Amino acid sequence: MLDVAEQTASALAEPAVWRHKDLLDTDTLTRAEIELILATAEAMREVRSRPVTKVATLRGVTVVTLFYEQSTRTRASFEVAAKALGADVVNLTATGSSVEKGESLIDTVRTLEAIGADMVVMRHAASGAPYLAARHTGASVVNGGDGRHAHPTQALLDLFTLRRHLGSLEGRKIVIVGDVLHSRVARSNLWTLLAMGAAVTLCGPATLLPWTLAGRSETGSCDVTSDFDSAIEGADAVMALRLQTERQAGGLVPSLREYVAGYQLNAQRLARARAGALVLHPGPMNEGVEIAPAVAHGLASVIEEQVANGVAVRMAILYLIATARGVR
Amino acid sequence: MVDPASGLDAALDVLLRDGAIAALGPDLPCDAAIVVEARGCVVAPGFVDLHTHLREPGFEQKGTIATETLAALRGGFTTVCAMPNTEPPPDSGPVLSALVERISRDAVVRVFPLGCVTRGRAGRELAEIGELAAGGCVALSDDGSPVGDPGLMRNALQLLAALDLPLSEHADDPALSAGGVMNEGQVSERLGLKGQPAAAEVAAIARDLTLAEMTGARLHVAHVSTARGLELIAEAKARGLRVTCEVTPSHLFLTEDAVFGEGPQPAYDTNAKINPPLRTENDRRALVAAVNAGLADAIATDHAPHAAEDKRCEFDAAAPGISGLETALGTLLVQVDRGELTLPAMLRALTIGPVRAFALDQRVPHLGRLEPGATDVVVFDPAERWRVEARHFASRGQNTPLEGQEIFGRVRAVVVGGRLAFQREGTGV
Numbered sequence A: 001m002l003d004v005a006e007q008t009a010s011a012l013a014e015p016a017v018w019r020h021k022d023l024l025d026t027d028t029l030t031r032a033e034i035e036l037i038l039a040t041a042e043a044m045r046e047v048r049s050r051p052v053t054k055v056a057t058l059r060g061v062t063v064v065t066l067f068y069e070q071s072t073r074t075r076a077s078f079e080v081a082a083k084a085l086g087a088d089v090v091n092l093t094a095t096g097s098s099v100e101k102g103e104s105l106i107d108t109v110r111t112l113e114a115i116g117a118d119m120v121v122m123r124h125a126a127s128g129a130p131y132l133a134a135r136h137t138g139a140s141v142v143n144g145g146d147g148r149h150a151h152p153t154q155a156l157l158d159l160f161t162l163r164r165h166l167g168s169l170e171g172r173k174i175v176i177v178g179d180v181l182h183s184r185v186a187r188s189n190l191w192t193l194l195a196m197g198a199a200v201t202l203c204g205p206a207t208l209l210p211w212t213l214a215g216r217s218e219t220g221s222c223d224v225t226s227d228f229d230s231a232i233e234g235a236d237a238v239m240a241l242r243l244q245t246e247r248q249a250g251g252l253v254p255s256l257r258e259y260v261a262g263y264q265l266n267a268q269r270l271a272r273a274r275a276g277a278l279v280l281h282p283g284p285m286n287e288g289v290e291i292a293p294a295v296a297h298g299l300a301s302v303i304e305e306q307v308a309n310g311v312a313v314r315m316a317i318l319y320l321i322a323t324a325r326g327v328r
Numbered sequence B: 001m002v003d004p005a006s007g008l009d010a011a012l013d014v015l016l017r018d019g020a021i022a023a024l025g026p027d028l029p030c031d032a033a034i035v036v037e038a039r040g041c042v043v044a045p046g047f048v049d050l051h052t053h054l055r056e057p058g059f060e061q062k063g064t065i066a067t068e069t070l071a072a073l074r075g076g077f078t079t080v081c082a083m084p085n086t087e088p089p090p091d092s093g094p095v096l097s098a099l100v101e102r103i104s105r106d107a108v109v110r111v112f113p114l115g116c117v118t119r120g121r122a123g124r125e126l127a128e129i130g131e132l133a134a135g136g137c138v139a140l141s142d143d144g145s146p147v148g149d150p151g152l153m154r155n156a157l158q159l160l161a162a163l164d165l166p167l168s169e170h171a172d173d174p175a176l177s178a179g180g181v182m183n184e185g186q187v188s189e190r191l192g193l194k195g196q197p198a199a200a201e202v203a204a205i206a207r208d209l210t211l212a213e214m215t216g217a218r219l220h221v222a223h224v225s226t227a228r229g230l231e232l233i234a235e236a237k238a239r240g241l242r243v244t245c246e247v248t249p250s251h252l253f254l255t256e257d258a259v260f261g262e263g264p265q266p267a268y269d270t271n272a273k274i275n276p277p278l279r280t281e282n283d284r285r286a287l288v289a290a291v292n293a294g295l296a297d298a299i300a301t302d303h304a305p306h307a308a309e310d311k312r313c314e315f316d317a318a319a320p321g322i323s324g325l326e327t328a329l330g331t332l333l334v335q336v337d338r339g340e341l342t343l344p345a346m347l348r349a350l351t352i353g354p355v356r357a358f359a360l361d362q363r364v365p366h367l368g369r370l371e372p373g374a375t376d377v378v379v380f381d382p383a384e385r386w387r388v389e390a391r392h393f394a395s396r397g398q399n400t401p402l403e404g405q406e407i408f409g410r411v412r413a414v415v416v417g418g419r420l421a422f423q424r425e426g427t428g429v
Helices: A004-012 A031-048 A073-084 A105-115 A129-135 A152-166 A184-195 A256-263 A303-324 B065-074 B093-106 B129-134 B150-163 B186-191 B198-215 B227-238 B249-253 B281-293 B328-337 B343-350 B352-357
Strands: A062-067 A088-093 A119-124 A140-146 A173-177 A199-203 A221-225 A237-240 A278-280 B013-017 B020-025 B042-045 B047-052 B077-082 B110-115 B166-169 B218-221 B243-247 B377-387 B406-416 B419-423
Touching (some): A031 A073, A031 A152, A062 A073, A073 A303, A105 A129, A119 A129, A129 A140, A140 A303, A152 A278, A152 A303, A184 A199, A278 A303, B047 B065, B065 B077, B065 B093, B065 B406, B077 B406, B093 B129, B129 B150, B150 B166, B150 B218, B198 B227, B227 B243, B227 B281, B328 B377, B328 B406
Parallel strands (some): A062 A088, A062 A119, A173 A237, A199 A221, A237 A278, B047 B077, B077 B110, B166 B218, B218 B243
Antiparallel strands (some): B013 B020, B042 B377, B377 B406, B406 B419
């Protein structure tokens, strides 16, 4: 298993050609591969700014979005990205498909491959499900979020957004606050941020933290703390995570009120961060819970930019994977 | 020739006549009808497994009495204790007698049934404990569904104390472990899987030991997986409680890392999903030490065969369990070779240890021993190496996390009830 130290070692290793069939997480990406994605996304962003926002690079490529869990932005973002590259897109959800009739995940992805799917973008409630799918199909699998494990395209679009504002992330202090334990966004962000040399702090109520992920390495570090007011001190960027309201019923937080008092990203707290610090949120937001509306829509917020960048980053990923598959 | 019960460890001949050992000694006259050449091999009492899932009735797609007892035989086990999580489960006299009848028809090794503690293993009303005892159950257990209600557990223990039968408990506090699919810790946090904390087992062991002391009952703690759980059991034993425990070859050999796998990318190996979960290296070492010290009375396989579709799915959805009868000896001997386990301690925990835990020699004299009158013998070559290929298993369950691994020790011949029941091809006759 990769720990934080090995993670960084592998991130420092060379080459910059995309060779992977799938994108399942950011944990095994080298720094060079991450840079390649970011550079490609920059080019895609330029494509998106042209008068005609569509190209024909992926003409004849079939992309299936297979969503076992609900999603607005991720699915729409992938669909727009695939179409912007000229791919054919088929959208499937668990309801209204043979999944409801008890079809296994393996059979479903094999069927999609037989129908002609080149790439399957999937979201699933079970951590690890895309790994199972990827092992059993020749189609490329792109993880659109699995359980509480990983959400690699979100992490890459977050990184893309951070980089556009901060430049190098070397030594930058990035705070991720909220329900980190149950967050696939936080995990995937941790791996990319470590690879790029950031100092990451995971912060939230003690019951919602993955304490064993704390560690230090040659390029990056990960601190885990439940003290938000100290954690945010001097931060270059703060990412607030959605608090699922069922955490209160599950006995993990005493009350929403107490959560807001201790962990809401508001103007007072943001004032403790470095001047000009960025505010991020992967969405969907519970405004007034994990983030104050004034901060969510304030000058420091790059939340809408994240969403826009998501399309460019997903275009880059679909493009690189298609290239590795020999589709040009 | 090794007999942990008597301390025998010598190069001898063993002569079986009329269905039992007639003599042990050097250079016995060789006029027997069948001669098994065992030079370089270990000859020991047939292995005894306190925790086997035969799956029949109800789950024949996973295994049957015939297939799983054949797997036992090939693994060197001449006695298995069948866990009661079948459908229907043996929670009353009539269900038990139907099971006993099937066993007498199909089993190729000795099978002792366990009965349920509560009706339907549901943890609400007591099963017909007296009838189950009279029908031949060697212990009672609700298996993977621990008796949650401490009041009901107390009553069950009181009834069992009067019958002098052990209660084999899967020690787990479901309020702490609910939804957990692997050990809670570094790997579960890395993989985003819900974990079962060690405390769920430790807290349940503490409760069960307290109730065992209160009632004077015989408590058997099934598949202990935590270092702290072992400490509690050691303390209870030191104070004279009638408590025994078992550990599994899986928990002795593997850790939570098996779920992640060897590669840089996580494997989410459903074949490494078991209950209780594989724990940390610290726990694993404590289990090994407990076998060597005799604190663990038995090595029990928790053999849990599953159909392919039970494991070819998402990790959260996969059924817990390992098909372990045919690899148990092999991984244990790897650990002997590494110097982790001692051979005498390993053999004790496979023979006389489990026999004493469930008082099985009160039912079959000489069980777990090599002495005149004994009828079950295993011959194995401790040095032979072989590669695990689940498709060659006799068990219907091909669910093993050891696929492709090289392990040690091949069973050459097995005598059950005085009869040569198994002999591997190519071994001398």
